[in-house]
Amino acid sequence: MSKTAWATTYYHFFMNALNRHPELEMAYFPAEKQFDASKLRDKFDIILLWENHPWGSPDELSGIQNLDIPVICRINDADDAKPKGKIPYHEKYKIDHYFGYIPEPFFHKHYPKSFKYKEIFYGVEPKLYENLTPYSKRIKERILCSGAAGRTDLLYRLKDLRRGTAFSVWKHYKLRTKCTELPYVHYTSTLQHEFVNDKYSSLLMKYCTSIAAHSLYPVIKYWENTAAGCLTFMEVTEKNQANILGFEDGKNAIFINEKNYEKKLSEFISDPNNTKWAEIAENGRNYTMTNLTNDIAANSLVNLFKEYVIN
Numbered sequence: 001m002s003k004t005a006w007a008t009t010y011y012h013f014f015m016n017a018l019n020r021h022p023e024l025e026m027a028y029f030p031a032e033k034q035f036d037a038s039k040l041r042d043k044f045d046i047i048l049l050w051e052n053h054p055w056g057s058p059d060e061l062s063g064i065q066n067l068d069i070p071v072i073c074r075i076n077d078a079d080d081a082k083p084k085g086k087i088p089y090h091e092k093y094k095i096d097h098y099f100g101y102i103p104e105p106f107f108h109k110h111y112p113k114s115f116k117y118k119e120i121f122y123g124v125e126p127k128l129y130e131n132l133t134p135y136s137k138r139i140k141e142r143i144l145c146s147g148a149a150g151r152t153d154l155l156y157r158l159k160d161l162r163r164g165t166a167f168s169v170w171k172h173y174k175l176r177t178k179c180t181e182l183p184y185v186h187y188t189s190t191l192q193h194e195f196v197n198d199k200y201s202s203l204l205m206k207y208c209t210s211i212a213a214h215s216l217y218p219v220i221k222y223w224e225n226t227a228a229g230c231l232t233f234m235e236v237t238e239k240n241q242a243n244i245l246g247f248e249d250g251k252n253a254i255f256i257n258e259k260n261y262e263k264k265l266s267e268f269i270s271d272p273n274n275t276k277w278a279e280i281a282e283n284g285r286n287y288t289m290t291n292l293t294n295d296i297a298a299n300s301l302v303n304l305f306k307e308y309v310i311n
Contacts, residue, residue: 004074008197008284009220013208014050017294023302031058036062039065042132045309052089052098063095069120070308072301076118077157078110079216090115093236101240102217118304119244122287122297123285133205140272142186143233144207144266146200149177149187175235175258176213180260184269185211197292204228208277209268212258218242223292224270226284231277233265246291252283 003011019026027044028114029035035058040047047064048058052073064071071096081087089095090112097116100107107117150169168175180187188203204210205228212222213235222245225232236242249255258263268277290296 001056004197007200007225009123009125010050012128013294013297016125017122017298018301021295021298021302024298034058034060034062036063036269037061037067040065040069044069046070046305048102049093049095051076052093052095052230053086054089055083055084057093060131064092068096070096070305072195072308074098074099075102075107078107081110087111096308099301099304101220103242103244106217111205114148115159117307118300120297120300120304121223121245121292122294124223124227124293128201129229129285129289132229132285135208135229135278138208139186139206140205140208141186141269142184143179143182143209143211143268144188144204144230145176145179145211145213146188146203147176149173149180149306151213152177165289172214172216172274174215175256176215177259177263179213179265180209180259182265185265201228204230204268206271208281209233211256211265214240214242216240218245222247223288226281226288229285231268231280231281232284233261233268242265243248247284247287250280252287254280283307 001011001014012040018024031096033054036048047069047084049071052075073093075098078100078112097118097122098107099266101119101123102123104119108115108263111117148169150173179185186207204225208231210228210230210241211233212219212225215235215237216219217240222232222234222242226247232253233256234242234245234253235257236249237257245252254264257260
């Protein structure tokens with residue numbers, strides 16, 4: 001939640017987008033291991049939690065059980081719910097409803113069916129995606145692939161898979177890792193470059209094309225890349241359910257999977273000046289800025305709040 005953290009996607013949604021929403025009046029309470037929730041009585045309509053785990057929220061919210069204020073909570077990765085002991089915090093925090101950008105079926109694969117959940121696609125702060133570098137002036141001989149990735153050698157894969165799905169790099173980033181092996185793909189890791197924090201959009205704007213791949217569910221990178229005006233090769237499969245984002249193959253993104261990714265990527269590399277690529281990239285940006293920005297996400301969250309607040 002700091003603007004100096006390695007990623008500012010959460011900061012901009014919680015601290016900026018929600019604050020500028022006309023129907024919200026926000027108040028923030030920084031806390032470490034414990035927070036006295038009883039002080040909130042009769043002062044607020046909603047308690048919004050950063051996460052259902054003490055990594056980002058206090059371990060103890062004393063007095064929460066005696067409040068009648070609805071509790072709405074963001075979730076991060078769902079597949080670590082049991083390994084990290086998150087599920088008991090449902091009762092401990094008295095959570096009424098969860099939200100996040102992972103597909104609802106994936107959430108309920110790891111959480112009880114009785115837990116309420118809403119898909120909200122936050123992460124793109126509009127001001128960071130203004131004044132784009134023109135598509136024609138970007139790098140076109142290489143395709144950008146950024147973020148976490150593993151290695152393809154057998155020994156690494158065997159060790160990695162023993163970690164279990166929640167902590168396996170290969171399980172999460174299998175296709176992304178495979179893409180990094182291609183000679184025309186320019187890979188940058190999560191932090192080993194200067195384009196961290198609010199500068200990530202500047203990295204994307206250097207390239208005509210980029211890869212957004214997560215093998216279990218769609219991640220913010222999908223709509224960050226398109227917002228930056230990149231022709232985005234997206235991993236979209238029945239397994240990761242990335243179709244929930246609403247992108248259309250060949251219209252505003254290019255869909256890839258483990259069987260066709262080399263063919264799809266090489267089609268661009270062999271004909272990078274084809275005007276259809278710039279058109280798809282522009283369509284992807286327009287779709288994202290219309291449907292997948294922080295302000296759209298804030299509206300969705302406000303609508304969830306209204307389900308619990310009696311006017």
